[in-house]
Amino acid sequence: MGGDYVTESVAGCLAALRPAVERDWTKVRAAGLEWNCHETAVHIADDLIAYAANLAGRAQDAYVPFELKLDEGTDNAGLLHVIETTGALLAAAVRTAPRETRAFHPYPFRSANREGFAAMGIAEVVLHTRDLAGGLGLAYEPPSALAEFVLTRLFPHVQPGPDHWRTLLWATGRGELPGRTPLTEWRWNNNLVLSADRLTLQGITPAAARDLVAGGDGGFEWIDGGPFDGTREASGFLLKAYEGGVHRPEFGVFALVRREDGRAIGGIGFHGAPDEEGRAEIGYDLVEGGRGNGYATEALRALSQWALARDDVRTLFATVERDNLPSQAVVTRAGFRKVSEVEEGLAYELRD
Template identity: 70%
Template sequence: MADAGGNTGMATGADQVDEAVASSVALLRRATEQDWAAVRAGRLEWDCRRTVIHVADDLIAYAANLAGRAQSAYVPFELTPDEGTDNAGLLGVVEATGALLAAAVRTAPRSARAFHPYPFRSANREGFAAMGVAEVLLHTHDMARGLGLAHEPPAGLSRFVLERIFPHVRPDADPWQTLLWATGRADLPGREPVTEWRWCNNLVVPADRLALEGVTPASAADLAAGGTGGFDWLGAGPAEGTRVGADLVVTKQYATGTHRPEWGMFALVRHEDDVALGALGFHGAPDEAGRVEIGYDLVEPARGHGYMTEAVRALSAWALAQDAVRVISAQVGVGNLPSQHVLERSGFRRLTEEEHEGNHAYELHALCG
């Protein structure tokens, strides 16, 4: 079944928000007779009452920002329960605010983005859903520790969160323990304890006719497996190079913990109809010399309209504005004249007329000074 944005296959996160809230409320209802204001929530400095209010406040804030398409700040309000609201009443507030976030996610179009500060000043509907699920799972864990309850969230929710807003965290056999470790709440064998952390929503680089949308590990895995990655594609679907690149993101970067999302893959999405035309991305993070390599492809019906030139220019400008980058390189087949023209129109220079393993090498350097 297609969602409000027209896509099939990829979860938007609304069902995951519902499942997380239902599981949390069912667990915490077993302890409503305790004095939550007198019990510290695990390692937090907050008591359990303040923690559950915080969860509800985050859920409604995410719903408001996504539904209202806030662009520069959170919608300026704060949730305050009525005086005298008991523990059961607070859980009712969590249920209501969770339902509002799930509804906002379900009704938002695929392209909708709204303000969130970390790290690129916006999030899409999956990002808001994943942040909501994370707040519920993690703070239920905190409260459960204080209230003496055993907490094991539903299978799949932790993986949903990790693959969308913790793309830099190497996955493990136990996603729940990985999420606890990544947020400083548990230890994992062979990994250093985490003392500071932030989740990471995907980067979007704007262009004239296009948006270059960062592809999450969840989307990359779906593309590599033959799916759409959550995008509506022009023509018969993504080109083979996109699927190969997505597989590299999953198997060579995310699976090994070397994935840096801003140096990964981007889908080229056309503004006018929210259709994906191709993919462009980096082969990895910049090396010590400040060099980063790009690769790209475009679906057949989109070729010949200047889309890839526009995308390469936009992503190159973004990359060269980063302190870590001095040179962008690319390798293009000697017979691939259209791709060579893309690079030349984007300011790249061919290094020599000689070929290496059937390719010509191109570079674009940052301006000095």
């Protein structure tokens, strides 16, 4: 789907800009930007090929070191052909990248998966096509599905609005929405991924959460019996927070994915952002076939270490049912200590 959406976004860009192909784009400023229209169009192509290169080349620490340079004398028609070609390369990279592939991107967690690169490419295309069209006096509006794809992958912190395109414009400082303060600064968010010895903890996006709630796999390949009901329920809470505009993705839900085979075995995450005292609650579950191997302890240690290294987290706690002895052993091995008994069960705590 991501590759097809990249292709669709580029096709819409070409269709919108071709009526002005005979004009001098170097003499027209793109709407809302310091660049002229020629510079903006080159920027689109430059981002598309950079994303394709990083994803296909599995870059880990920086962008692949090369620069896009047009041949001298390239006209606007040739520039559009470059955008078409670089878009095709990104679409191909997205379609062929293995599920677990992640590559470098600086914001905000220094990596992105194939859906993230697709969403970033689409964002660059549709937003800057809008800027170009505005400067050139052309009509342009992408399909709503493209804007929704970007919002649910890159803007999990932005409350969805009734119109996906206008919400994306607002989220990128390009428009207004009733009841919301206009933005002068913005940044997108690829999903956070944390590393453990045998697992990766992969942040679940609103798009993945919606699919899990609907009975799908959320884009993960699960072992038999997965995902467990607890992961679907937690995804429902994530989706509710997203729709309410209070979701903080770093304090959301993570899928537990085995390094050895790329298959998901469970979920772990927070019940919400830390409170004013820096307290946050953690919950987790495993598919039955993944239990008894120490995975839950490993995941809980990794997530706890990451959380307590933050300035806004001082205490983590978890509630375990009284008769759930395996889970009590998990929290104890992860360093939590029992502090009280509550109606829901036994309360455990881990302090910075």
